Amino acid sequence: MAYNGEEDQTQDYLFKIVLIGDSAVGKSNLLARFARDEFYLNSKSTIGVEFQTQKMHIDGKEVKAQIWDTAGQERFRAVTSAYYRGAVGALVVYDISRRQTFDSIGRWLNELHTHSDMNVVTILVGNKTDLKDAREVSTDEGQALAEAQGLFFMETSALDSSNVTAAFQTVVKEIYDILSRKVFQSQEHKLKEASLGNGRTVILEEDPNDDGGPRKAVCCST
Numbered sequence: 471m472a473y474n475g476e477e478d479q480t481q482d483y484l485f486k487i488v489l490i491g492d493s494a495v496g497k498s499n500l501l502a503r504f505a506r507d508e509f510y511l512n513s514k515s516t517i518g519v520e521f522q523t524q525k526m527h528i529d530g531k532e533v534k535a536q537i538w539d540t541a542g543q544e545r546f547r548a549v550t551s552a553y554y555r556g557a558v559g560a561l562v563v564y565d566i567s568r569r570q571t572f573d574s575i576g577r578w579l580n581e582l583h584t585h586s587d588m589n590v591v592t593i594l595v596g597n598k599t600d601l602k603d604a605r606e607v608s609t610d611e612g613q614a615l616a617e618a619q620g621l622f623f624m625e626t627s628a629l630d631s632s633n634v635t636a637a638f639q640t641v642v643k644e645i646y647d648i649l650s651r652k653v654f655q656s657q658e659h660k661l662k663e664a665s666l667g668n669g670r671t672v673i674l675e676e677d678p679n680d681d682g683g684p685r686k687a688v689c690c691s692t
């Protein structure tokens with residue numbers, strides 16, 4: 471990357487990423503598998519909102535993904551606009567063994583784009599690939615929808631772990647790459663704000679305990 475390495479050890483990023491999709495597609499278990507390497511066979515529906523912060527390292531920098539999970543069922547959901555506020559990434563999840571959850575994807579994308587913006591880095595995730603005999607949505611169909619909507623695509627299993635880390639990493643890496651291009655390739659290393667596009671702004675906060683440069687990228691305000 472074309473930037474002056476002076477500040478690279480002190481950069482710290484926080485990206486808000488939301489999980490959305492119908493009830494019981496496996497959102498909470500994808501998060502549990504990713505954040506704690508756990509799986510719950512009979513997990514209850516999420517009530518309200520939960521989030522977990524997971525540290526990752528990209529290009530030697532520490533990136534924190536703050537991943538938000540809420541209920542797929544309307545009646546258990548918290549205030550929708552607050553859930554999406556500030557999100558820079560999204561995993562839109564369906565269950566490959568239940569076609570109706572795939573048919574709902576358009577509705578989830580509409581909601582995402584109503585409450586955040588078109589530039590949210592989004593991956594379409596077909597979960598439960600371990601249920602091979604019960605498959606109702608082919609990989610090709612998932613791929614085609616993702617291509618038509620301009621989304622990343624991956625099939626996962628929270629049960630056997632396949633592709634779970636890769637799905638989250640794809641989103642985090644892409645957000646990081648967008649920011650790197652916008653922030654570090656600029657000559658102004660002291661930039662306080664960098665646009666992620668369409669009015670979305672990343673604020674690079676000063677750390678009061680550090681006299682070095684910008685410390686934290688908190689995504690995003692509008």
Ligand SMILES: Nc1nc2c(ncn2[C@@H]2O[C@H](COP(=O)(O)OP(=O)(O)OP(=O)(O)O)[C@@H](O)[C@H]2O)c(=O)[nH]1
Binds near residue numbers: 516540
């Ligand atoms: N076979 C299989 N079952 C899974 C997988 N992921 C989740 N499940 C099961 O699917 C059910 C629902 O999983 P959750 O993670 O609670 O689903 P959710 O999307 O968070 O549901 P809501 O909170 O209601 O929106 C649970 O019984 C899980 O054990 C998977 O990859 N494979």
